[in-house]
Amino acid sequence: VAKREGGGRIRLFRPEMGERVLARQRDKADLRTAVHGGQLVLHYQPIVDLTTSVVTGAEALVRWQRPGRGLLGPGEFIGLAEETGLIMPLGDKVLAAACHQAVRWHDQGRALDITVNVSTRQLATAAFLPALDRVLATTGLASDRLTIEVTESVWADDAAMRGLMAVRETGVRVALDDFGTGYSSLSYLQRYPFDVVKIDRSFTHALEDSGRTAGVVRCIIDLAEVLGAHTVAEGIETSEQADWLRRAGCAFAQGYLFGKPDHADNWDSQPSVSSSGCAVFGTPDER
Numbered sequence: 001v002a003k004r005e006g007g008g009r010i011r012l013f014r015p016e017m018g019e020r021v022l023a024r025q026r027d028k029a030d031l032r033t034a035v036h037g038g039q040l041v042l043h044y045q046p047i048v049d050l051t052t053s054v055v056t057g058a059e060a061l062v063r064w065q066r067p068g069r070g071l072l073g074p075g076e077f078i079g080l081a082e083e084t085g086l087i088m089p090l091g092d093k094v095l096a097a098a099c100h101q102a103v104r105w106h107d108q109g110r111a112l113d114i115t116v117n118v119s120t121r122q123l124a125t126a127a128f129l130p131a132l133d134r135v136l137a138t139t140g141l142a143s144d145r146l147t148i149e150v151t152e153s154v155w156a157d158d159a160a161m162r163g164l165m166a167v168r169e170t171g172v173r174v175a176l177d178d179f180g181t182g183y184s185s186l187s188y189l190q191r192y193p194f195d196v197v198k199i200d201r202s203f204t205h206a207l208e209d210s211g212r213t214a215g216v217v218r219c220i221i222d223l224a225e226v227l228g229a230h231t232v233a234e235g236i237e238t239s240e241q242a243d244w245l246r247r248a249g250c251a252f253a254q255g256y257l258f259g260k261p262d263h264a265d266n267w268d269s270q271p272s273v274s275s276s277g278c279a280v281f282g283t284p285d286e287r
C-alpha cells in the first residue's frame with residue numbers, strides 16, 4: 001500500500017500495517033466529523049466545598065457520542081485530537097459550551113463556578129486567548145467564575161506558559177490538574193502563580209493504605225497554601241477519604257461519592273446527596 005502525503009512524499013507500508021493505518025485514518029475522519037458535526041457531549045461533575053458539602057462548581061468533561069460505538073470517554077480520543085490538531089476546534093467548542101452552561105445555571109439561581117480542561121497544545125496556540133476573550137464577551141460570564149485546568153506538561157512548553165500568564169491576566173483562574181503526577185518542580189511552582197492545585201486521584205485512592213501517601217498529601221495541601229492556592233482532591237469515592245481530606249485542610253473535593261459526571265439536564269433532578277456524601281446545590285445566599 002502506498003500513500004501520498006503532503007509535500008509529495010511517498011510512504012510504503014507493510015501489508016500488516018495496512019489495517020491499523022486505515023483504522024487510524026477512519027478515526028481521524030470520524031473525529032473531524034464529530035467535532036464539526038455535533039457529536040461531542042459535555043458532562044459535568046460537581047465540585048464540593050468539603051466543609052459545607054455545598055456544590056460550588058462543576059468540571060466540564062467531554063465525551064464523544066460515536067455512532068455505532070456508544071459514548072466514548074476522553075481517554076479514547078483526546079490523544080488523537082492533540083496529534084491531529086483537532087484539539088483546537090474541540091477545545092473551543094468545549095469552552096464555549098461550558099461557559100454558556102455556567103450562565104444558564106446562574107440564570108436559574110445556581111451560582112456555580114465552571115472548570116474546563118485545556119490541553120497544553122491548545123494553550124500554546126496564539127488563537128487561544130482571543131477565543132477565550134470572545135467566549136467571555138459573548139456569554140457575559142465573569143472571568144473569575146471560570147477556571148481552566150492544565151496539566152503539569154505546561155511547564156515544558158514555553159508558548160503554553162506564555163499563554164497561561166496571559167490567561168491569568170484576564171482574571172480567569174488556573175488550576176494544576178493531576179498534581180503530583182507530572183513535571184512540576186518547586187522552582188516552577190514558586191515562580192509562576194496559579195490558583196488551584198488538584199490532587200490527583202491516585203493519591204486519594206492510596207490514602208488509606210499508605211502512611212507515606214498520607215504524608216505526601218498533607219505536604220501538597222501545605223505547599224498549596226504557602227503558594228496561595230487552594231486544593232481540590234480528585235477521585236473521592238468513600239466518606240473516609242472525604243473525612244481525612246477535610247481534616248487535613250483540603251478545601252474542595254470531587255469524586256463519585258459526591259456525584260459522577262453527568263449531562264447538565266440531569267443536574268436539574270440531582271438529589272442532594274445523603275449524610276455520607278451530602279452534596280447540596282449552592283444558592284447565591286449560601287455562598
Ligand code: C2E
Nearest residue numbers: 061062073074075094117118119235236237254255256261
Ligand atoms: P481529569 O481532568 O483529571 O478529570 C477527572 C477524571 O476522573 C474524569 O475522567 C472523571 O470522570 C474521573 N473521575 C471523577 N471522579 C472519580 C472517582 O471518584 N473515581 C474515579 N475512578 N474516577 C473519577 P474522564 O471524564 O474520563 O476524563 C479523563 C481526562 O480527560 C480528564 O482528566 C482530562 O484530563 C481529559 N479531558 C476531559 N475533558 C477534556 C476536554 O474538554 N479537553 C481536554 N483537553 N481534556 C479533557
Ligand code: MG
Nearest residue numbers: 059117149177
Ligand atoms: Mg480536569
Ligand code: MG
Nearest residue numbers: 177178198234
Ligand atoms: Mg485530574
Ligand code: MG
Nearest residue numbers: 117151177178
Ligand atoms: Mg487528567
